[in-house]
Amino acid sequence: MSRTGGFPSSGGRTPAWGASACGWKDGTVTDAALPQPSSLDSAASAARVVRALVAGGVHDVVVAPGSRSAPLAYALSDAEDAGLVRLHVRIDERSGAFTALGLALGGQRPAAVVTTSGTAVGELLPAVMEANHAAVPLVVISADRPGELRGTGANQTTVQPGLFGVHVRTGIDVGAGEDPIRAIQDALRAALGHAIDGVPTAPRGPVHLNLAFRDPLVPAGFGDAWDTGVTGNTGVTGNTGEDRPATLPGADPAASAGADDGGGTALMPVGGAAGGSVGADGGGAAAVGSVGGAEAPVSADDGGTAAAGPGRTGTGRTVVVAGHGAGELAAVFAAHLDLPLFAEPSSNARFGGSAVAPYRLLLEHLGAPITRVVTFGRPTLSRPVTALLARPDVEHALYLPAPVAWFEEGRRPERIVDTLPELVAFAGRGEEGWLRSWREAGAAADAALQTLLADEQRITGLHVADAVWEHTDGNLVLGSSNPIRDVDLVAATDQHPLEVFANRGLAGIDGTISTATGVALSAGIPTRALLGDLTFLHDVGGLLIGSGEPQPDLQIVVLNDGGGGIFGLLEHGAESTTARYGPAVERLFGTPHTVDLAALAAAYGLRHERATTLEELDTAMERPIRGRSILEVRAERSTLRDLHARVRRAVASAARPA
Structure with missing residues (x-):
């Protein structure tokens, strides 16, 4: 067993994922005092991996199909049948990784993604990078060829240990036949920042477990593989307050207590106070003194x-x-x-x-x-x-x-x-x-902004942002670039969604649909996502959820202005730039397209509707979010720079008295 990676030199704030709430008592998962096998076959090794994940509080696992990872797939299937985990199958590993990222964000506990060997592992890198910078405990599990096949030119064999470099808190390579229990325990501790009693001593973040498996990869006598002697607190508590105590076959019931009310740490909202309780009077003000x-x-x-x-x-x-x-x-x-x-x-x-x-x-x-x-x-x-x-x-x-x-x-x-x-x-x-x-300047500026928007003849991104914020009482996921900035400019402070999520670790546009899917699936809370058209198209594969898979309640609001609008608001859209490089700016930064979003929605089996007026937009968002749907709002990109210039002038005029 070898290790790569480590903790970056960093410190600060992270979401309050409670270590105890994830099935930990004193920062460890106990292993029963049984003789450790000198060499496990692939089925027995995979079963022990899954047992340790469950004992460590992993509730959701995203699986991408593959042959080398088959032992894990079978073990996870048995665990799901026993009610111990919930599986989500995705054919696109990148989408699967971002789905797991969303599950960890929404559930406020570690979530795992499992892939086969080869290029499949490389597809996980964008989500791993985001999880690193956003301090999300994403557990990456890659299957690999055994040591004797590495470096021989064997099919789908590459150098997987250390692949994620500085972006994982730890990387552990477990050889074929080795017992994986300690590796899983160490990895989960690292994912939670080596948390003891819910207090991290290092940044939380992603971890990589590279597990080698030898043939046969299809289990025989698989029913006995669960009796591997791993016990621990298997209770999983989500942010819905639902307790899910689970006792593994053959486990000591006394070691399988519920996660909360038994020494566990209650979960707090993502980004919530990590430094103590906050006394509040219901209006957001702390107790005096x-x-x-x-x-x-x-x-x-x-x-x-x-x-x-x-x-x-x-x-x-x-x-x-x-x-x-x-x-x-x-x-x-x-x-x-x-x-x-x-x-x-x-x-x-x-x-x-x-x-x-x-x-x-x-x-x-x-x-x-x-x-x-x-x-x-x-x-x-x-x-x-x-x-x-x-x-x-x-x-x-x-x-x-x-x-x-x-x-x-x-x-x-x-x-x-x-x-x-x-x-x-x-x-x-x-x-x-x-x-x-x-406050007075803010109220005056907001009134001036609303007056300007009311006089606009066409619907804009600011209109959409305002409506999305007003109508969302569940979870809200915001895409990068203009949508989150539009919300930042117009969102009211007297109302807000239940929880707001965004991939701001690296602020990329990739994987946003998949992240929103994971957030919606994590606790079954209706979720709305606001995305630009390029963000939507970049992760359109995230719309593919196989038949029979868990389906989220997710409305995807797409502001479609036919390209990348944010560049027009930056230096690239300045007259001094466009006078010389106008066609190049449009081609290289605007990246125009004519994709039919309605046809895409139909291809993936999602409901689609288009809003062309504020009334249609409000009506579409007033309906309850059930299942998956796409709400497309067309906007004009060429007038965006002028709109924001007028917004700045209106705010400047309103701010003058202050």
Whole structure:
């Protein structure tokens, strides 16, 4: 058994996947005191793999068909028949990996993807990279040829150990006939950040198990293979609160207790507070004098600023930036200290009286007086926010109470804070009128924006983003590029979906349909996804779900403007560029197409409808989400730059009084 990979030098915040809630008591899965076999046949080895996955809290496994991975497929089939796991079969490994990523995100527990050998393993790399940077415990299991066939030119044989390099927390190569139990245990610990009692000591993230199998690959006497002596807590608790205790054949019932109420850690929302409980009054405000259960050293004198601490200037002009995965703690923190809150949609903090909706456009006009910034999560969307964080005259604190994968020690200039009392002392309470000025400017800018949109003759991406946010009360998945930025500009702060997901680890457009499918399947919550047409087409294979496979309740809203709209809003769309390179920009960046989405939907057996007016859009989204469907909204790409220029002018005019 050999290992590759390791933990990147990083630390910070991650979603609160509880190790105990995933079937762990003290960070280990117990193996019964039975003689360990000196050499397991493929069926027995696969059965032990599945037993250890189940004992470690893996509930969902995505399987791509293949011969070398057949022993795992048979073992998983038996486990599903016993009610221990739920299988999802995908013929496209890339789609399968992103589906597993979505299952892990939505279920807030590790999910696995299984492939055969060869190019199938390479197809997993995009999802593994996203899981790395987003700190998602994705368990990659690849089947391989035995050692004697490697390097011989044997069919479908390549160098699979170490294939994912720095993008996995650990990589373990298990030889044919070796007992895989310890490898599974170590891999799951690494996926959960070596969490002990729910507290990670390193960033969570993907792991790679490369398992070699010898012929025969079809089991004989397979019914006895389950009696391998592996026991552990097999209870699985999802975010629906449903407890699923399961006792494996031959396992000790006393070692198979439910995951919660038996020493387990209750699951928290993705991106939720990892540093303690948050006292709230139901309106997003913390109990007076405490944030996250910690006493806040806030003084009533000196204009309401906090007691002096390191880096304090006492001006009280602090803002809170909530990036991807920040969680509701950011909203509670801002409300408690009367500070403006700039919350990205996937922060899941975009609510409460401190939140300012069109913040990124207002920064140009109101940003100069800012003296201090507190950041939760990872900002990924806005150049104005990036510019704010880079200002040398602004003090900046980044709240990192637990490890994350995207942070590397010494690479960022801001002050790192890991306790709430220190963060409160740094931020201070907003000075008189500070929050009010931002809220009034935000309300005026939002009204100006809505007036402008009401006068538009054609439906735009901003209209669609507004409607999607308003009508979604379940889960929402946002595609990269313009859709998530449109939502960031117009989404109201007095209402929000149940949970917002987005692949912001690397912000790619690939795998978004599959990720949304996994999110919807994870807990059976109706889910809506907002995608651009290129994002949709890039993962159109994710629409293929085989007959008899679990089907999600998923509505895919596609803003179809016939190409890549975001490039027209960047430097590529500037007149100085298009005057010389107009046709090249359209071909190389706009990538125009004339794909018939209705025909694609019909080919995959999905319902399709097209909305051409706001009334049709609202009607389509008011209906309950049942099964899978595609809602296509056509928009004009050539006028997008002019629209956003008018939006900026309208916001500037509204912000002038402030």
